[in-house]
Amino acid sequence: xxxxxxxxxxxxxxxxxxxxxxxxxxxxxxxxxxxxxxxxxxxxxxxxxxxxxxxxxxxxxxxxxxxxxxxxxxxxxxxxxxxxxxxxxxxxxxxxxxxxxxxxxxxxxxxxxxxxxxxxxxxxxxxxxxxxxxxxxxxxxxxxxxxxxxxxxxxxxxxxxxxxxxxxxxxxxxxxx
Amino acid sequence: xxxxxxxxxxxxxxxxxxxxxxxxxxxxxxxxxxxxxxxxxxxxxxxxxxxxxxxxxxxxxxxxxxxxxxxxxxxxxxxxxxxxxxxxxxxxxxxxxxxxxxxxxxxxxxxxxxxxxxxxxxxxxxxxxxxxxxxxxxxxxxxxxxxxxxxxxxxxxxxxxxxxxxxxxxxxxxxxxxxxxxxx
Numbered sequence: 001x002x003x004x005x006x007x008x009x010x011x012x013x014x015x016x017x018x019x020x021x022x023x024x025x026x027x028x029x030x031x032x033x034x035x036x037x038x039x040x041x042x043x044x045x046x047x048x049x050x051x052x053x054x055x056x057x058x059x060x061x062x063x064x065x066x067x068x069x070x071x072x073x074x075x076x077x078x079x080x081x082x083x084x085x086x087x088x089x090x091x092x093x094x095x096x097x098x099x100x101x102x103x104x105x106x107x108x109x110x111x112x113x114x115x116x117x118x119x120x121x122x123x124x125x126x127x128x129x130x131x132x133x134x135x136x137x138x139x140x141x142x143x144x145x146x147x148x149x150x151x152x153x154x155x156x157x158x159x160x161x162x163x164x165x166x167x168x169x170x171x172x173x174x175x176x177x
Numbered sequence: 178x179x180x181x182x183x184x185x186x187x188x189x190x191x192x193x194x195x196x197x198x199x200x201x202x203x204x205x206x207x208x209x210x211x212x213x214x215x216x217x218x219x220x221x222x223x224x225x226x227x228x229x230x231x232x233x234x235x236x237x238x239x240x241x242x243x244x245x246x247x248x249x250x251x252x253x254x255x256x257x258x259x260x261x262x263x264x265x266x267x268x269x270x271x272x273x274x275x276x277x278x279x280x281x282x283x284x285x286x287x288x289x290x291x292x293x294x295x296x297x298x299x300x301x302x303x304x305x306x307x308x309x310x311x312x313x314x315x316x317x318x319x320x321x322x323x324x325x326x327x328x329x330x331x332x333x334x335x336x337x338x339x340x341x342x343x344x345x346x347x348x349x350x351x352x353x354x355x356x357x358x359x360x361x
Contacts, residue, residue: 020242034244107233114233133199133234161195165230 007048011056012041018057018135019064025130026068028119032075036067043067061137061145065127072123117167125160132157186219194220198227200235 019040023033040063051059118126127146131137132153143150186194190213196202197210214221299307 016242017239020244021239024240034242037242037244110229110233111236114230115237118234129234133231134237135239158192158195161199161227161230162191164234165227168230 004045004048007053008045011044011048011060015057015060016041019060021135022061022064022127022130023068025115025118025134026065026123026126027071032071036064036071039067040064055144058141058144061131061141062147065146069123113168114164117164120167121160121163125156125163128153128156129160129164186223190220191223194223195227198224199231 016037020033020037023036023040024030027033027036040060043063044060047059118129121129128142131142131145132139137145139150139153142148142153146153148156193202193206194210194214197207202210210220210224214224
């Protein structure tokens with residue numbers, strides 16, 4: 001096994017879940033997310049000697065982000081005829097020790113709603129929110145990965161949090177009505 | 178602004194509440210907002226709403242990618258020792274950085290230690306001790322020489338040299354006297 005394969009293997013093992021998870025939220029379904037991951041992995045293989053291993057994480061997320069935006073643009077061109085597939089978001093929220101069924105169901109509903117509402121956020125807010133709140137990236141890493149200033153990361157994150165809350169409130173109102 | 182009386186919350190305060198709810202504010206800021214929330218129902222309500230959303234968002238777990246690699250030259254299993262070494266040395270720069278720092282520290286430490294071993298002259302105490310010891314040694318030698326001289330002059334020269342010579346001279350003298358008598 002040569003050095004290129006070793007590097008690639010390491011990056012694949014280390015970041016495959018990150019790029020898949022990010023693609024899943026950005027694109028909204030498993031099939032497109034898997035395609036995006038494969039494209040990113042191929043690009044990684046082709047460019048593996050061109051980027052520094054220390055900034056590999058940022059490079060891969062940046063490539064994933066661009067790949068997702070490309071796919072979203074293509075999708076818009078295809079007359080928005082896609083049917084959303086909710087099965088892509090399987091809930092992992094259930095705690096087996098929890099006995100109160102109502103609480104379990106409520107939590108699951110809230111989490112599923114949040115997942116759905118994250119999907120509806122504008123792309124620039126969604127990307128920052130997913131990377132920071134769900135993937136656990138730091139401000140600086142997001143700034144590097146998405147190629148935007150650090151302050152913009154903070155502003156977009158705050159906007160995303162507010163927007164998400166507004167969306168959830170409007171959902172609650174609809175439920176009441 | 179008096180937040181106790183006000184039912185409306187400013188944008189700046191809302192940002193602070195959100196930061197606390199999402200856990201990205203400092204400890205002091207958290208205490209301040211919690212204090213405000215305990216005094217104002219609107220703030221408390223907002224804080225709770227955002228906290229619920231934040232908890233739900235943070236509880237979302239990462240989806241695992243189960244797909245295979247399309248690139249056939251690579252297998253994702255049976256990692257070799259070379260892979261492990263690579264992962265430690267290059268893939269994890271913190272480990273290699275820590276090893277480098279440790280190495281530099283060891284080299285520096287050994288250099289300092291060597292410096293301590295280099296000759297920097299004798300101390301006054303050492304000189305005095307050496308002086309005392311050399312004096313003692315010279316005294317011992319002196320004593321031995323004195324004893325030898327005494328033995329040589331008093332014992333050996335008198336008993337072993339002078340006496341036999343004296344006896345020899347007496348014998349020669351006697352022989353001369355005897356010869357003289359015979360001639361007459």
